[in-house]
Amino acid sequence: MQIYRIDHVAQVTGDLDAQVALLEGLFGFRRVRSWDNPAEGTRGTRLEIPGSRGQAWEVVAPAGEGSALQTFLDDHGGRPGLHHVGAEVPDLEAVRAELEVRGIKPTDGARGRWLEASLSPPEHGPGVLFRLRGPGSLDMCGDSSASVPESSTPSGPSLGVVALDHICQAFPDRDVLAGWYHGLAGFTQVWRTPDDEHPDMADLVLNVPGSTICWEVIMPRGEDSFIERFLDRNGPAAHHVTFEVDDWDKALAACRHHDIPTFDDEEGVTDGAAWKHTFIHPKHTGGVLVQLFWEERPGVWVRSDKVPPPWT
Structure with a gap:
């Protein structure tokens, strides 16, 4: 399989606004879009990482009933943390076939737009979760209805x-x-x-x-x-x-x-x-x-x- 671009790192939290404020204030990240999609169980914000050539940091939080993100938080004792690494691949079905040959069973994302799987050797247990997207829609986190948020100017110095x-x-x-x-x-x-x-x-x-x-x-x-x-x-x-x-x-x-x-x-x-x-x-x-x-x-x-x- 081929990964031709890391798109983002996604962090899950129960308090979206507070986490975005931290990333803007301390880290100096800049909001580029936000979404609230109860149908897919997620709210979120995409933030630009200075100097990272298109890679972003995304913060996601549960929305609506039966959210998979809420299940993830519950399974981790309610603790926030890294959720997945988002990457683009040229052929999603070829990736599925390669993963299955290697004993990895990916999970289908919303309406088949992406796959989710740990790419580590399966005999060692769950590793880092990847969310893999093929050509087409840019939606990977329920952000098909994303809007551009109002700009904000955090107070105080950032990490640079x-x-x-x-x-x-x-x-x-x-x-x-x-x-x-x-x-x-x-x-x-x-x-x-x-x-x-x-x-x-x-x-x-x-x-x-x-x-x-x-x-x-x-x-x-x-x-x-x-x-x-x-x-x-x-x-x-x-x-x-x-x-x-x-x-x-x-x-x-x-x-x-x-x-x-x-x-x-x-x-x-x-x-x-x-x-x-x-x-x-x-x-x-x-x-x-x-x-x-x-x-x-x-x-x-x-x-x-x-x-x-x-x-x-």
Whole structure:
């Protein structure tokens, strides 16, 4: 199968207005359309991510009776969080056939406009949910009746996000998942840490063909890895989402202005250029662990432009 564009990351919440306000205020995202579609069980807002070349962040909330989003929230103890990654494919039926051959049974979306499935190896249980759309309608979240909202001007400084850099997934073996994604959809390895660089983890980064967004895979190492604990609680799910900021001091000042703490700060120098990164806890972002990074020169941080030897 072929993915030719990541369209959006979708976050589910029980309080749409508060989450949109947070994304506008702290993150500096801009609303581009909103919808309320009880027939399909969803309300939502699409927000533009600065610098992300068409990729967006969508916030969805239950609407009407029997909403699948309400079931999702109920199944997760009412906690908000990441719901799916929206992607475009050139042939939806070819994707269905490929997934079924690999033991993945996708769910049909509203009136057959899209498919929904975890693209992880099925024997490892549910992974990151993808919503896949073929050519035609742009509707993926019940937004066929979307309207353009009135513009708003959030008060205070924002993080200064300039790109959605990557989505990170936890998995027991990084090479198994990387090989699976490569065979399934052509994801290509562009960076990896040496096996023993970190005592409790190892990771690699994959390019998603046709997208500026990358996919990171992290795996546990050692006897007391935080990734092992995450996998025990959540399975091979999305671990965090990473944004690049253009000014580190201004980003941290924005967090202080909005009373948002950060943790696990790190910094270093690679090839003579500085880099820094930190995290914002899910309880301050609407259920998604967010990583922020800044680099003095492109390609010196985890999202590296140094391509390794060809895939083996």
